[in-house]
Amino acid sequence: MKVAEIQRFCMHDGPGVRTVIFFKGCPLHCAWCHNPETQSPYPQLLFEAQKCLACRACGECPQGVHGFAQAHTLHREFCSACGRCAALCPTGALSLCGKDMTPTELLELILRDASFYQNGGGVTLSGGEPFLQGEEALELLKLCREKGISTAVETCGYVSPALLEKAVPFVDLFLWDVKDIDDPRHLAYTCVSNKPIMENLRRVDSLGGKTRLRCILVNGVNTEEAHYTAIAELFHSLQNCEGAELLPYHPYGDSKTKAAGMTSTSHPEWIPSEETILQGKNALLSQGVPIHG
């Protein structure tokens, strides 16, 4: 499995204390992506320029990616992500994002915090899109279940229906991303239609899968009354949904965008004010949607 990062002691990605595994690869390309380094399914070289001391140890790159003519510049187009320079870099400025791990290896890491899961906590698979890991994602979920570890999966929903169906019995909670209910807008901002996503959501729901709608709030994009009403309607049409959670857009993903050498997409105007967030909360609450998180 391609792992971007593992974070222990996470509090706001499902109930209790959780270990969150961020996988690489995502079928969506949201304009506001908070974890841009997880979009690509392949390993990627990250470079944090502020840590670099220009020691030139990375100059040993077989592809000649690192140039030091003036400042330290990267010719990423030649990078094969072999990881050699990251292993040589003494300051941690270079790192390789995307580590191959087996479900058993991941289980071992997850179990380390088992003593802290007694109060409803457990593991959350996130990303990226965890279900892009295919059968291995299933295997990991099954292994966790065998050990009595509570499982949550944060999914964008744009995944194979067959895989989802097989996963339902092993997932205690789906943190179901709701980017936008309005389909043309969904397509415009995420590059895919939300129709298959909604179909999958209903499929999971009909199979008894427990869900929580994780709604991103992007100021001026999806913060109008009608959107909240649409979320409320969606909620009421589901049998096994426990409510919604609001995730206000933040620009912190941008530092990672830069480190991954991607084009910066920061939109300060998208940050919702406290007031807008509260409005959203109240709009949902007043239409009978329980708010979590």
Add this chain to the structure above:
Amino acid sequence: MEFYSAFGNRPVRLSDATRKFAYDSLHCRYGRETAENPMVSLDHLDGFSELTDLQKYDLAIREICTHAPIRICEGEMLSGSATLGEAIRHRVPASFGGGSVFYAVSHLTTDFETVVKRGVDGIRSEVLASLEHHKGTDREPFLQSCLSCLESFAIWHSRYLEALREAGYEENYAILSKVPFGAPETFREALQSIWFVFAFQRLCGNWPGIGRIDWFLGDFLERDLAAGRLTLEEARELLAHFFIKGCEWICGGNYGSGDAQHYQNLVIGGRDGEGKDVTNRVTYLVLDVIEELGIGDFPTTLRLHKDTPQKLLRRMAEVIRYGGGVLAVYNEELIYQSLLAYGYPKEEVWKFANDGCWEVQIPGKTNFGYDPFDGLQILQHKTLRPGADFATFEELYQAYLTHLETSVSGIVERHTWEMLGKDEQGNWRWGDWEPCTVISLFEEGCIASGRPYFEGGAIYNVRSPHLGGFADTVNSLYAIRKLVYEEKKCTLSKLLAILSKNWEGEEVLRRYVQSRYTYFGNDDDGCDSIAVSLAKDFAAICRKQEGRCGYRIPPGISTFGRQLEWAPRRMATPYGRKAGEVLAGNCSPTPGTDKEGATAVIRSYCKLDLTEMTTGAALDLKLLPSAVKGEDGIAAIIALMQGFVTLGGFFLQLDVADASILRKAQEHPEDYATLSVRVSGWNARFVTLDRGWQDMIINQTEGRT
């Protein structure tokens, strides 16, 4: 009137008058008054210099009790105040020729169980009986001193009665007429009884802990409630006054290390001798008061075990969330095991409390002291002296252990001076020590044996070497092992030269050891295994010292905030820290080196065999306010406490703090007078620290969160 909170508004349950009382007390109203009256003078006493020490002491106590100002705070429900400033500095506040004459005794919890059960009259009868038994022996002068101090206590007590009557505090008067000399029958009487004895001990310069307050008081409260004599609300007000009066010493002022807490700790929850959980309504009232007032005194520790009620755990989490670091947790089961393994009798271990900080002891029975020292200093100054050379890491480590042993042995050597060798029966004979009768009166064993607290009178006599700089030492050793002996990136002598130049010109290597090695607190066995060995070897070193003197030598790991004093004097370390930068506190990771979060820190710490740290090893964890918001936050705090117990921790101090709040407090101290900061065993109001200390705490908070 607002009380500092790191997380939203604190609830309001207490009356306006009580809140105002708290506010005034925390804003130094009584502490300043106390500071203005440092001592009573003994200069007018003819022939004072010719007296024996014990006679001098008795006179000092007599003069204090006769002349200390009497304070009755407006509307107070409990009476008795330690009104002499020098007492805050742990001295008997009586001067002769300009300076105070005697030190007082702190770092213990005295016997409040007897006070509540039998009253001070019961103690007096015990003294008389012992006097009868020891008539004509060398024990007589001490027992006479006991009587004299009890008489002085009665003088102070009657002055209070007089003043209360004059001021029209009828209820206080009526209750104080009965206790603490008589045994209490109601909740308020019991609380007043404990308070008055505590205040007397403080008046004379001693700052003990109280111990298991809910266990003492639970039955009194239940009886009052059942009889309709008292409501829960009234009980909460009374308890609040107990806390507020506990803060009467707070006098602000900028000391380097601020107005750190005065070893007055409470213990709540836990099991009794039959294994039954003692949690009762007093337990919850204590939490109510802390929650509302965020009051730094009394620091309170829960004895957590597998049957601790869920409701109590939840209340703990709710209160911890407001920050201020008042609450902490003991792992009761592990401490039982530890005390049993060390040889304490089974019928004693369940009674454990602390010395007023967090070092575990059997309260009211233990002559306790601890000897703090910095393990990093030993490594830097002894083992890694210029020119040091070791063929292998193991050689280096063994050399370090030898130096550690020399230090511990030196500590024990000092304590042997308190002994006069052994008698015919092979018992240690104790030499004469400073008089401390006021404390001896409230320590089981002293009266019966006719021996003072410092001269073998107590049931247990303990001097605990406390290893400081633990994580810094472990991290230093680990970095050396990796860099010099495994990767051979540089020789030891080269590394030492680099360190002596404070990493100058070696930024790349410095960043290498910082970013590429994983240090203590990240749940990585590489470095953690050194921590495990060091703790084990330190315990073994202490064991070897047993029997050399009359004291037992149980080990512990702590710094109690001393790392703030040590930091400017420690040179650069092999793990990339520059000279003068922050050091690790207690048994916690070095700030900035723990990157895997709180659960990994707990896991690393719990890898140590903490049953061998008989008096304790504390872990301090700081959480960000944003991390503990909502129901998830409560769940997280509970999970941390439960995991800590499951994994075999000893003492956990959980605090919620935010460096940005501390910065604001630096700019606007007037708005943050009640903001307290805490590392285990050390608690000060932030605004009373000088700038350097404040900065260090801010750095530490940032590194940790």
